[in-house]
Amino acid sequence: MSTQQARGGIERKILTSILWVGVIPMGLALIIGWIFAYQGQQLAVSQELNTAARAAAGGVELSLRNQIREFEALAKDASIQSILQ
DSSP: OOOOOOSSOHHHHHHHHHIIIIIHHHHHHHHHHHHHHHHHHHHHHHHHHHHHHHHHHHHHHHHHHHHHHHHHHHHHOHHHHHHHO
């Protein structure tokens, strides 16, 4: 009688099924979730930096506006005008 070897034992078939049904989809879900979290974090940081830059620009503009007012007041002062003429 010729003996034939089984192509794959039941253990191997069960392990393969577990991999296809459980481990591989879970790994893909983790990778996709990580990509979405990474992109979301990049967007959040970008928005926060944009907000901080706008706030800093507003502060600089306010400070310069006050200095320009002071210089305009000095330029209109009669004693300064008489010295410059």
